[in-house]
Amino acid sequence: MSRPLYGWLVADALSVTGTRVSMIALPLFALEQTGSATQTGLVALAEMLPLVVFKVLGGPVIDRLGARRVAITCDLLSLVVVASIPVLYDVGALSFPAFLALVAVAGALRGPGDGAKHSMIPALVEVSGVPMERATGLSGTVERTASMLGAGLAGLLVAGLGAQNALLVDALSFGLSALVLAWATVGVGSPTTTVEDEDETGDAPYLVQLREGWEFLRRDPLLLGISVMLAVTNLLDVAWASVLMPVWSVESGEGAKTLGLLFAVFSGASAVGAACAAVWAARLPRFKTYLFAFLLCGLPRFLVFVFDTPVAGIVAVFVVAGFASGFLNPVLGAVIFERIPAPLVGRVSSLTTAMCFALMPLGGLVGGVLVDASSLALAMAVTGVAYLVATVAPAVDPRWRAMDDRPAAATKDPQAVSD
DSSP states (O other): OOHHHHHHHHHHHHHHHHHHHHHHHHHHHHHHHHOOHHHHHHHHHHHHHHHHHHHHHHHHHHHHHOHHHHHHHHHHHHHHHHHHHHHHHHTTOOOHHHHHHHHHHHHHHHHHHHHHHHHTHHHHHHHHTOOHHHHHHHHHHHHHHHHHHHHHHHHHHHHHHOHHHHHHHHHHHHHHHHHHHHHHOTTSSOOOOOHHHIIIIITSOHHHHHHHHHHHHHTOHHHHHHHHHHHHHHHHHHIIIIIIHHHHHHHSSOHHHHHHHHHHHHHHHHHHHHHHHHHHGGGSOHHHHHHHHHHHHSTHHHHTTTTTOOHHHHHHHHHHHHHHHTTHHHHHHHHHHHTSOGGGHHHHHHHHHHHHHTTHHHHHHHHHHHHHHSOHHHHHHHHHHHHHHHHHGGGGOGGGGGGGOOOHHHHTSTTOOOO
16 A cells, blocks of 8 residues: 555545534534524535535536645635634634634535545555555545544533634644645646547536536436435435534533534444445445445434433444444445546546535535424434435335446456455
Protein backbone atom coordinates (compact mmCIF):
# COMPACT_ATOMS: atom_id res chain seq x y z
CA MET A 1 0.00 0.00 0.00
CA SER A 2 1.39 3.41 -1.01
CA ARG A 3 1.76 6.72 0.74
CA PRO A 4 -1.02 8.34 -1.36
CA LEU A 5 -3.63 5.86 -0.13
CA TYR A 6 -2.43 6.08 3.49
CA GLY A 7 -2.34 9.88 3.31
CA TRP A 8 -5.76 10.08 1.73
CA LEU A 9 -7.20 7.88 4.47
CA VAL A 10 -5.63 10.04 7.19
CA ALA A 11 -6.91 13.24 5.57
CA ASP A 12 -10.38 11.74 5.28
CA ALA A 13 -10.26 10.63 8.93
CA LEU A 14 -9.42 14.16 10.06
CA SER A 15 -12.18 15.69 7.98
CA VAL A 16 -14.82 13.15 9.08
CA THR A 17 -13.89 13.56 12.75
CA GLY A 18 -14.50 17.28 12.57
CA THR A 19 -17.68 16.87 10.57
CA ARG A 20 -19.10 14.48 13.17
CA VAL A 21 -18.35 17.03 15.88
CA SER A 22 -20.35 19.61 13.96
CA MET A 23 -23.14 17.07 13.31
CA ILE A 24 -23.84 17.06 17.05
CA ALA A 25 -22.75 20.61 17.89
CA LEU A 26 -24.79 22.44 15.23
CA PRO A 27 -28.26 21.07 16.09
CA LEU A 28 -27.63 21.36 19.83
CA PHE A 29 -26.46 24.95 19.36
CA ALA A 30 -29.63 25.70 17.37
CA LEU A 31 -31.79 24.06 20.04
CA GLU A 32 -30.06 26.10 22.76
CA GLN A 33 -30.63 29.36 20.89
CA THR A 34 -34.17 28.79 19.58
CA GLY A 35 -35.77 25.94 21.55
CA SER A 36 -37.52 24.90 18.33
CA ALA A 37 -37.21 21.53 16.58
CA THR A 38 -38.43 23.11 13.34
CA GLN A 39 -35.75 25.82 13.42
CA THR A 40 -33.18 23.16 14.22
CA GLY A 41 -34.34 21.39 11.06
CA LEU A 42 -33.90 24.69 9.20
CA VAL A 43 -30.21 24.62 10.11
CA ALA A 44 -29.89 21.20 8.47
CA LEU A 45 -31.65 22.60 5.38
CA ALA A 46 -29.28 25.58 5.26
CA GLU A 47 -26.29 23.24 5.21
CA MET A 48 -27.55 20.46 2.96
CA LEU A 49 -29.24 22.42 0.15
CA PRO A 50 -26.09 24.25 -1.02
CA LEU A 51 -24.09 21.09 -0.36
CA VAL A 52 -26.19 19.19 -2.89
CA VAL A 53 -26.34 22.01 -5.44
CA PHE A 54 -22.60 22.67 -5.44
CA LYS A 55 -21.79 18.97 -5.45
CA VAL A 56 -23.64 18.72 -8.78
CA LEU A 57 -22.10 21.87 -10.20
CA GLY A 58 -18.61 20.89 -9.06
CA GLY A 59 -18.36 17.68 -11.12
CA PRO A 60 -16.98 19.22 -14.36
CA VAL A 61 -14.67 21.45 -12.30
CA ILE A 62 -13.20 18.36 -10.58
CA ASP A 63 -12.57 16.66 -13.94
CA ARG A 64 -11.03 19.86 -15.36
CA LEU A 65 -8.89 21.09 -12.44
CA GLY A 66 -8.21 17.77 -10.73
CA ALA A 67 -9.77 16.25 -7.62
CA ARG A 68 -6.73 16.91 -5.42
CA ARG A 69 -6.62 20.64 -6.12
CA VAL A 70 -10.36 21.09 -5.54
CA ALA A 71 -10.30 19.05 -2.30
CA ILE A 72 -7.41 21.02 -0.77
CA THR A 73 -8.89 24.39 -1.74
CA CYS A 74 -12.31 23.59 -0.29
CA ASP A 75 -10.77 22.33 2.96
CA LEU A 76 -8.77 25.53 3.45
CA LEU A 77 -11.79 27.75 2.78
CA SER A 78 -13.93 25.61 5.10
CA LEU A 79 -11.45 26.21 7.93
CA VAL A 80 -12.10 29.95 7.72
CA VAL A 81 -15.88 29.71 7.40
CA VAL A 82 -16.48 27.20 10.21
CA ALA A 83 -14.12 28.99 12.60
CA SER A 84 -16.09 32.19 12.02
CA ILE A 85 -19.16 30.78 13.80
CA PRO A 86 -17.73 30.53 17.34
CA VAL A 87 -15.65 33.67 16.87
CA LEU A 88 -18.67 35.79 15.92
CA TYR A 89 -20.77 34.24 18.68
CA ASP A 90 -18.17 35.03 21.33
CA VAL A 91 -18.12 38.72 20.34
CA GLY A 92 -21.92 38.89 20.24
CA ALA A 93 -22.15 39.40 16.47
CA LEU A 94 -23.82 36.13 15.44
CA SER A 95 -27.52 36.53 14.69
CA PHE A 96 -29.57 33.51 13.67
CA PRO A 97 -29.72 34.62 9.99
CA ALA A 98 -25.93 35.10 10.00
CA PHE A 99 -25.53 31.67 11.55
CA LEU A 100 -27.67 30.14 8.80
CA ALA A 101 -25.63 31.98 6.15
CA LEU A 102 -22.32 30.65 7.48
CA VAL A 103 -23.74 27.13 7.71
CA ALA A 104 -24.89 27.48 4.08
CA VAL A 105 -21.43 28.58 2.89
CA ALA A 106 -19.86 25.69 4.79
CA GLY A 107 -22.25 23.32 3.05
CA ALA A 108 -21.48 24.85 -0.35
CA LEU A 109 -17.76 24.20 0.20
CA ARG A 110 -18.25 20.72 1.59
CA GLY A 111 -20.19 19.60 -1.51
CA PRO A 112 -17.38 19.83 -4.09
CA GLY A 113 -14.75 19.17 -1.40
CA ASP A 114 -16.23 15.81 -0.43
CA GLY A 115 -16.96 15.05 -4.09
CA ALA A 116 -13.33 15.69 -5.00
CA LYS A 117 -12.01 13.42 -2.24
CA HIS A 118 -14.48 10.73 -3.30
CA SER A 119 -13.37 11.05 -6.93
CA MET A 120 -9.77 10.23 -6.01
CA ILE A 121 -10.60 6.61 -5.09
CA PRO A 122 -10.16 5.04 -8.59
CA ALA A 123 -6.77 6.73 -9.00
CA LEU A 124 -5.71 5.60 -5.53
CA VAL A 125 -6.78 2.03 -6.36
CA GLU A 126 -4.66 2.13 -9.51
CA VAL A 127 -1.61 3.50 -7.71
CA SER A 128 -1.92 1.09 -4.78
CA GLY A 129 -2.82 -2.03 -6.76
CA VAL A 130 -5.59 -3.19 -4.40
CA PRO A 131 -9.11 -4.48 -5.24
CA MET A 132 -11.81 -1.82 -5.32
CA GLU A 133 -13.64 -3.44 -2.39
CA ARG A 134 -10.43 -3.32 -0.36
CA ALA A 135 -10.03 0.41 -0.94
CA THR A 136 -13.70 1.22 -0.32
CA GLY A 137 -13.64 -1.07 2.74
CA LEU A 138 -10.61 0.72 4.17
CA SER A 139 -12.28 4.04 3.43
CA GLY A 140 -15.39 2.85 5.22
CA THR A 141 -13.35 1.63 8.19
CA VAL A 142 -11.62 4.97 8.52
CA GLU A 143 -14.84 6.91 8.08
CA ARG A 144 -16.70 4.88 10.70
CA THR A 145 -13.79 4.98 13.16
CA ALA A 146 -13.49 8.73 12.73
CA SER A 147 -17.25 9.02 13.16
CA MET A 148 -17.03 7.11 16.42
CA LEU A 149 -14.20 9.27 17.74
CA GLY A 150 -15.82 12.45 16.48
CA ALA A 151 -19.18 11.63 18.07
CA GLY A 152 -17.60 10.77 21.41
CA LEU A 153 -15.41 13.86 21.25
CA ALA A 154 -18.41 16.01 20.38
CA GLY A 155 -20.31 14.89 23.47
CA LEU A 156 -17.38 15.83 25.68
CA LEU A 157 -16.70 19.13 23.92
CA VAL A 158 -20.31 20.28 23.90
CA ALA A 159 -20.75 19.36 27.56
CA GLY A 160 -17.47 21.00 28.59
CA LEU A 161 -17.01 23.97 26.26
CA GLY A 162 -20.40 24.63 24.73
CA ALA A 163 -21.75 23.72 21.31
CA GLN A 164 -20.36 26.80 19.56
CA ASN A 165 -16.78 26.27 20.77
CA ALA A 166 -16.86 22.61 19.73
CA LEU A 167 -17.00 23.88 16.15
CA LEU A 168 -13.40 25.06 16.47
CA VAL A 169 -12.37 21.40 16.36
CA ASP A 170 -14.28 21.01 13.09
CA ALA A 171 -12.45 24.03 11.66
CA LEU A 172 -9.07 22.68 12.75
CA SER A 173 -9.80 19.33 11.14
CA PHE A 174 -10.25 20.96 7.74
CA GLY A 175 -6.86 22.64 7.97
CA LEU A 176 -5.08 19.44 8.98
CA SER A 177 -6.87 17.49 6.25
CA ALA A 178 -5.67 19.96 3.61
CA LEU A 179 -2.07 19.74 4.84
CA VAL A 180 -1.98 15.91 4.85
CA LEU A 181 -3.66 15.70 1.45
CA ALA A 182 -1.20 18.19 -0.04
CA TRP A 183 1.77 16.21 1.32
CA ALA A 184 0.69 12.66 0.56
CA THR A 185 -1.11 12.75 -2.78
CA VAL A 186 1.21 14.59 -5.14
CA GLY A 187 0.37 13.47 -8.68
CA VAL A 188 -2.83 11.65 -7.65
CA GLY A 189 -6.24 13.07 -8.51
CA SER A 190 -4.88 15.10 -11.40
CA PRO A 191 -7.26 16.27 -14.14
CA THR A 192 -8.81 13.22 -15.82
CA THR A 193 -9.01 14.80 -19.27
CA THR A 194 -6.21 13.51 -21.54
CA VAL A 195 -4.74 15.19 -24.62
CA GLU A 196 -7.02 13.10 -26.81
CA ASP A 197 -10.02 13.99 -24.68
CA GLU A 198 -9.18 17.69 -25.01
CA ASP A 199 -9.68 17.47 -28.77
CA GLU A 200 -13.16 15.98 -28.31
CA THR A 201 -14.54 17.40 -25.08
CA GLY A 202 -11.92 19.63 -23.49
CA ASP A 203 -13.29 22.81 -25.10
CA ALA A 204 -16.93 21.81 -24.60
CA PRO A 205 -19.03 24.32 -22.70
CA TYR A 206 -19.44 23.71 -18.99
CA LEU A 207 -23.11 22.82 -19.31
CA VAL A 208 -22.34 20.32 -22.07
CA GLN A 209 -19.81 18.56 -19.85
CA LEU A 210 -22.32 18.55 -17.01
CA ARG A 211 -24.95 17.03 -19.31
CA GLU A 212 -22.53 14.29 -20.43
CA GLY A 213 -22.29 13.08 -16.85
CA TRP A 214 -26.05 13.14 -16.41
CA GLU A 215 -26.65 11.26 -19.69
CA PHE A 216 -24.30 8.48 -18.61
CA LEU A 217 -26.01 8.20 -15.22
CA ARG A 218 -29.48 8.27 -16.76
CA ARG A 219 -28.66 5.35 -19.08
CA ASP A 220 -27.44 3.11 -16.24
CA PRO A 221 -30.53 1.82 -14.38
CA LEU A 222 -28.51 0.31 -11.53
CA LEU A 223 -26.56 3.48 -10.77
CA LEU A 224 -29.75 5.49 -11.02
CA GLY A 225 -31.62 3.06 -8.77
CA ILE A 226 -28.88 3.11 -6.12
CA SER A 227 -28.88 6.91 -6.17
CA VAL A 228 -32.66 7.16 -5.74
CA MET A 229 -32.75 4.57 -2.95
CA LEU A 230 -29.94 6.30 -1.06
CA ALA A 231 -31.63 9.68 -1.55
CA VAL A 232 -34.60 8.41 0.45
CA THR A 233 -32.57 6.70 3.18
CA ASN A 234 -30.28 9.71 3.54
CA LEU A 235 -33.28 11.98 4.02
CA LEU A 236 -34.51 9.71 6.81
CA ASP A 237 -31.01 9.46 8.31
CA VAL A 238 -30.76 13.26 8.48
CA ALA A 239 -34.16 13.50 10.15
CA TRP A 240 -33.03 10.87 12.64
CA ALA A 241 -29.55 12.23 13.38
CA SER A 242 -30.10 15.99 13.20
CA VAL A 243 -33.51 16.26 14.88
CA LEU A 244 -35.03 13.05 16.29
CA MET A 245 -31.94 11.94 18.21
CA PRO A 246 -31.13 15.40 19.67
CA VAL A 247 -34.79 15.82 20.69
CA TRP A 248 -34.68 12.39 22.36
CA SER A 249 -31.54 13.38 24.27
CA VAL A 250 -33.32 16.48 25.60
CA GLU A 251 -36.73 14.91 26.33
CA SER A 252 -35.23 11.84 28.00
CA GLY A 253 -32.82 13.91 30.07
CA GLU A 254 -29.87 11.83 28.82
CA GLY A 255 -28.12 14.88 27.36
CA ALA A 256 -25.22 15.42 24.97
CA LYS A 257 -22.93 12.84 26.59
CA THR A 258 -25.35 9.95 26.01
CA LEU A 259 -26.13 11.22 22.52
CA GLY A 260 -22.44 11.27 21.69
CA LEU A 261 -22.01 7.83 23.24
CA LEU A 262 -24.77 6.32 21.08
CA PHE A 263 -23.40 7.84 17.88
CA ALA A 264 -19.93 6.67 18.88
CA VAL A 265 -21.15 3.10 19.53
CA PHE A 266 -22.93 2.99 16.18
CA SER A 267 -19.91 4.37 14.33
CA GLY A 268 -17.47 2.11 16.18
CA ALA A 269 -19.46 -1.01 15.35
CA SER A 270 -19.75 0.24 11.78
CA ALA A 271 -15.97 0.64 11.61
CA VAL A 272 -15.55 -3.00 12.61
CA GLY A 273 -18.07 -3.98 9.94
CA ALA A 274 -16.26 -1.93 7.30
CA ALA A 275 -12.94 -3.53 8.29
CA CYS A 276 -14.51 -6.96 7.82
CA ALA A 277 -15.89 -5.80 4.48
CA ALA A 278 -12.40 -4.74 3.40
CA VAL A 279 -11.28 -8.34 3.89
CA TRP A 280 -14.37 -10.31 2.83
CA ALA A 281 -16.53 -8.11 0.59
CA ALA A 282 -14.71 -9.11 -2.60
CA ARG A 283 -15.88 -12.70 -1.97
CA LEU A 284 -19.46 -11.97 -0.84
CA PRO A 285 -22.58 -11.83 -3.04
CA ARG A 286 -23.12 -8.11 -3.20
CA PHE A 287 -26.91 -7.98 -3.60
CA LYS A 288 -27.67 -10.35 -0.72
CA THR A 289 -25.16 -8.52 1.45
CA TYR A 290 -26.88 -5.24 0.63
CA LEU A 291 -30.35 -6.53 1.58
CA PHE A 292 -29.29 -8.25 4.79
CA ALA A 293 -27.21 -5.30 5.98
CA PHE A 294 -30.06 -2.82 5.46
CA LEU A 295 -32.53 -5.08 7.28
CA LEU A 296 -30.29 -5.02 10.33
CA CYS A 297 -29.22 -1.37 10.30
CA GLY A 298 -32.53 0.23 9.30
CA LEU A 299 -35.80 -0.30 11.16
CA PRO A 300 -34.40 -1.64 14.51
CA ARG A 301 -32.58 1.59 15.40
CA PHE A 302 -35.82 3.52 15.02
CA LEU A 303 -38.02 1.05 16.89
CA VAL A 304 -35.96 1.17 20.10
CA PHE A 305 -37.09 4.77 20.55
CA VAL A 306 -40.75 3.94 19.90
CA PHE A 307 -40.79 1.85 23.05
CA ASP A 308 -39.38 2.73 26.47
CA THR A 309 -36.06 0.97 25.87
CA PRO A 310 -33.30 1.41 28.47
CA VAL A 311 -30.01 2.86 27.30
CA ALA A 312 -28.29 -0.54 27.57
CA GLY A 313 -30.84 -2.01 25.14
CA ILE A 314 -30.38 0.88 22.74
CA VAL A 315 -26.62 0.37 22.84
CA ALA A 316 -27.05 -3.34 22.00
CA VAL A 317 -29.23 -2.54 18.98
CA PHE A 318 -26.77 0.13 17.83
CA VAL A 319 -23.90 -2.38 17.96
CA VAL A 320 -25.71 -4.79 15.63
CA ALA A 321 -27.05 -2.07 13.34
CA GLY A 322 -23.70 -0.32 13.16
CA PHE A 323 -21.81 -3.51 12.30
CA ALA A 324 -24.25 -4.27 9.47
CA SER A 325 -24.06 -0.73 8.11
CA GLY A 326 -20.28 -1.05 7.76
CA PHE A 327 -20.76 -3.41 4.81
CA LEU A 328 -22.91 -1.02 2.79
CA ASN A 329 -20.51 1.68 1.58
CA PRO A 330 -17.75 -0.77 0.53
CA VAL A 331 -20.23 -2.80 -1.52
CA LEU A 332 -22.15 0.11 -3.03
CA GLY A 333 -19.00 2.16 -3.59
CA ALA A 334 -17.33 -0.66 -5.50
CA VAL A 335 -20.41 -1.10 -7.70
CA ILE A 336 -20.56 2.61 -8.48
CA PHE A 337 -16.91 3.15 -9.33
CA GLU A 338 -16.64 -0.01 -11.44
CA ARG A 339 -19.41 1.28 -13.72
CA ILE A 340 -17.98 4.76 -14.37
CA PRO A 341 -15.32 5.36 -17.10
CA ALA A 342 -12.24 7.28 -15.93
CA PRO A 343 -12.82 10.52 -17.92
CA LEU A 344 -16.27 10.87 -16.33
CA VAL A 345 -15.40 9.96 -12.73
CA GLY A 346 -15.64 13.51 -11.39
CA ARG A 347 -18.91 14.31 -13.12
CA VAL A 348 -20.75 11.03 -12.63
CA SER A 349 -19.58 10.31 -9.08
CA SER A 350 -20.48 13.89 -8.10
CA LEU A 351 -23.90 13.46 -9.68
CA THR A 352 -24.54 10.13 -7.99
CA THR A 353 -23.57 11.45 -4.58
CA ALA A 354 -25.53 14.65 -5.25
CA MET A 355 -28.60 12.57 -6.03
CA CYS A 356 -27.98 10.57 -2.87
CA PHE A 357 -27.87 13.87 -0.98
CA ALA A 358 -30.73 15.49 -2.93
CA LEU A 359 -33.43 14.99 -0.29
CA MET A 360 -31.15 15.47 2.71
CA PRO A 361 -31.88 19.23 2.93
CA LEU A 362 -35.48 18.29 3.71
CA GLY A 363 -34.53 15.69 6.33
CA GLY A 364 -34.19 18.12 9.20
CA LEU A 365 -37.46 19.84 8.34
CA VAL A 366 -39.28 16.51 7.99
CA GLY A 367 -37.98 15.39 11.37
CA GLY A 368 -38.85 18.70 13.01
CA VAL A 369 -42.37 18.83 11.56
CA LEU A 370 -43.05 15.20 12.55
CA VAL A 371 -42.00 15.84 16.14
CA ASP A 372 -43.84 19.16 16.47
CA ALA A 373 -47.01 17.77 14.84
CA SER A 374 -47.21 14.51 16.79
CA SER A 375 -44.69 12.96 19.17
CA LEU A 376 -41.16 11.69 19.14
CA ALA A 377 -42.31 8.05 19.30
CA LEU A 378 -44.62 8.42 16.30
CA ALA A 379 -41.95 10.30 14.34
CA MET A 380 -39.48 7.47 14.99
CA ALA A 381 -42.07 4.86 13.90
CA VAL A 382 -42.94 6.66 10.65
CA THR A 383 -39.32 7.21 9.62
CA GLY A 384 -38.38 3.62 10.51
CA VAL A 385 -41.14 2.06 8.39
CA ALA A 386 -40.30 4.37 5.49
CA TYR A 387 -36.66 3.30 5.78
CA LEU A 388 -37.62 -0.37 5.60
CA VAL A 389 -39.76 0.12 2.48
CA ALA A 390 -37.07 2.12 0.65
CA THR A 391 -34.31 -0.43 1.28
CA VAL A 392 -36.30 -3.62 0.64
CA ALA A 393 -38.10 -2.43 -2.51
CA PRO A 394 -35.10 -3.28 -4.79
CA ALA A 395 -35.65 -6.96 -3.96
CA VAL A 396 -38.48 -7.03 -6.52
CA ASP A 397 -36.45 -5.33 -9.29
CA PRO A 398 -34.30 -7.85 -11.25
CA ARG A 399 -32.00 -5.10 -12.53
CA TRP A 400 -30.47 -4.82 -9.06
CA ARG A 401 -28.99 -8.32 -9.46
CA ALA A 402 -26.39 -6.64 -11.70
CA MET A 403 -24.68 -5.62 -8.46
CA ASP A 404 -23.08 -9.07 -8.50
CA ASP A 405 -21.42 -8.46 -11.89
CA ARG A 406 -17.72 -7.80 -11.42
CA PRO A 407 -15.11 -6.64 -13.99
CA ALA A 408 -13.01 -9.41 -15.50
CA ALA A 409 -9.86 -8.04 -13.84
CA ALA A 410 -11.48 -8.29 -10.43
CA THR A 411 -12.55 -11.89 -10.89
CA LYS A 412 -8.96 -12.90 -11.62
CA ASP A 413 -7.87 -11.65 -8.19
CA PRO A 414 -7.62 -14.62 -5.79
CA GLN A 415 -9.38 -12.55 -3.14
CA ALA A 416 -12.22 -11.47 -5.44
CA VAL A 417 -13.92 -14.69 -6.44
CA SER A 418 -17.09 -14.27 -8.46
CA ASP A 419 -20.30 -15.72 -7.05
